[in-house]
Amino acid sequence: ETGVTQTPRHLVMGMTNKKSLKCEQHLGHNAMYWYKQSAKKPLELMFVYNFKEQTENNSVPSRFSPECPNSSHLFLHLHTLQPEDSALYLCASSHPLGAPGWDTQYFGPGTRLTVL
């Protein structure tokens, strides 16, 4: 399935590195999301974009910086991360917020991040 793709699939980085996660959706959606999933914890919503505008920042530390240049692409820029940031980072997309079907989310395969 190639509806929502994420790269890289795996990433190991040091605490002083800067890296970026990329998400691309081919479903014609206009809302995109970043989630964090740590071991044995529920999905945590990080950011929401609707028509390229950020509508939600769920108290995420500034070392995570999202970017949404268009409705098909979403980035998560990472810098000076901590070991506790190690997790699976999932991107999702949906129809625009408030539109029919907005509440069904389609996920990418995730990026498994390890911070050393």
Next chain:
Amino acid sequence: RKEVEQDPGPFNVPEGATVAFNCTYSNSASQSFFWYRQDCRKEPKLLMSVYSSGNEDGRFTAQLNRASQYISLLIRDSKLSDSATYLCVVTISSYDKVIFGPGTSLSVIP
């Protein structure tokens, strides 16, 4: 109180068994309800929506009780391939909010 709660399990059941998962939600303004499935080290995928009248998709039956703020998923004739984590999802349209439960782990044993 957490917004969406699920029994974490794990549920270990033999092939062919019937298993039921429960989910409760705290916000009475919740409007849409779903079950997602997440395989080990994979992304969540929509399993089925949940309607007030109850709905069935093959071996899977979902029920919603708005008065009790309770959702259930019943799996009949369990298969090995049903082994996964099942996530209860609730949405609040007025806030454009999608809330995932912590998930219930199921292992179907030969």
